[in-house]
Amino acid sequence: MIAIRNQDETSKPWVDGLTIGQVLTETARRHPNHDAFVFCDPPHRMTWSELDDAVTHCARGLLALGFRPGDHFGVWATNVPQWVLLQFATARIGVVLVNINPSYRADELKYALQQSEVRGIALIDHHKSTHFWELLEKACPDLATASPGALESADFPKLKWVVGLRGDPHRYAMMWDDFLKRAETVPAANVAEISETLRCTDAINIQYTSGTTGHPKGATLSHRNVLLNAFYAGQSQRLGPQDRIALPVPLYHCFGCVLGTLCCLVHGAAMVFPSECFSAGATLDAIEKERCTALYGVPTMFIAQLEHPSYAGRDLASLRTGIMAGSPCPIELMKRVTADMGASEMTIGYGQTEASPLITQTRTDDPIELRVGTVGRPLPGFEAKIVDPITNQKLEDGQQGEFCGRGHGVMLGYYNMPDKTAAVIDDEGWLHTGDLGMRQSNGYFRITGRLHDMIIRGGENIYPREIEERLYQHPAVEDVQVVGVPDRRFGEAVLAWVKPKAGCEVTEDELREFCSESLARYKVPYYWKFVDQFPTTVTGKIQKYKIRETAIEELGLQAIAKIETA
Structure with missing residues (x-):
């Protein structure tokens, strides 16, 4: 039995020194009959005791297929129960879980499977217009003549097993029910024996x-x-x-499988998954029906819920806290979430996958102006600093530079990419994030943009975040993204894509005048476009580079874009 004590920010966390499997065993002992997870559509739930047993059974299945500590196993799926089972089962026997983005196309899938050197992959059949089996077969044509466990492919020398999580059987795959039956051939004692040999510093997850x-x-x-x-x-x-915790964020991402599943594991909270992929309506349903006390999401997810046609009639009184992260969090949006939505203790987190993922976070007892206007202070055991991107010298409070972090969350490295690892983690262990930020005199940090998002117009440095924050204050603006586009005279010009609120009308001239009231003239966008949506990743992150590419095409700036600069 593991000794448990009350925790504060200065004491050693009870999980330090343990593996994920050991933590699951302890949480199941402490809260056997509490909900561990709830999948709303289709409905499926397990208690911590049931999850512990199911994970051991799943781990036995992996051992039956010949998987051993250090092997790599990929999961290519939306938010389904088997994703959680496999996350914990691989960890329990030291198999490295490889998270594969469910939006990958065939070429991207092929790259990830090859680069990560997986020995097995589990996948769903389809979701919406994506047909996973077809894409897998396109990435690996040798599957056409393979049988379960016997794939021979020059392109994928280590890949042997394909496990189908649902759908019709395929001749080269073992389906989930058969996988669970195979587990019966391995004693549970074998799982326990392997678990005891694992160390907390072992690699357990590869996230792209x-x-x-x-x-x-x-x-x-x-x-x-x-x-x-x-x-x-x-x-x-x-x-x-x-x-x-309502978890509309994807499991393949750190937000879902660290801040989501593992955060619940460590604290004994219930994970509630509204739907396979984000749906504003399904998320609101889940909060109401399951009485969720916390809600996770990137800013675009919160905006979608606040603007949902049914939002006004919802009972969200159970909400208290949560995390908004994944991309810059507009101050005006945080005010709406804490006041209108009722999540008065909502926190903002900042980090990246390479930091596992959070480096800083606000706390529930922080003053409201800090919780809506900063990304908080470093987590215990983490250090943060702002450096000059050119000289790498530490900058004083109030000065803008590159955000760097150092501590327990910094990754072991990029898999099989030592040069890329050395480019982001320096000799003193500092992770260079590529994000721009500044430290306030009170020790709280603000993120002001990306190094490569910075717009340089006629020698003036312009940070899109500052312009976006101003436009978020306009009552007719629901969302906005600002990028730089090529300009023959100034090098770059400022472009704003604006998504108006439903039922609101606003003109380019109105927004230009609104910006001019508080921004220098050179910061006011030159180009404007009104849109219904933005290009995003599956996690809801807005892809500014695609906005820039589209704008170059639509504005006829291709020739200017090809002009080389020093």
């Missing part, structure tokens, strides 16, 4: 970062990386076994 250029990089994380992040993220929200 969604960069805007080049191939994704697989951030490799340890048990300790993710468990400490989950512990402190939950502590910042004052989470306990009485809490129920």
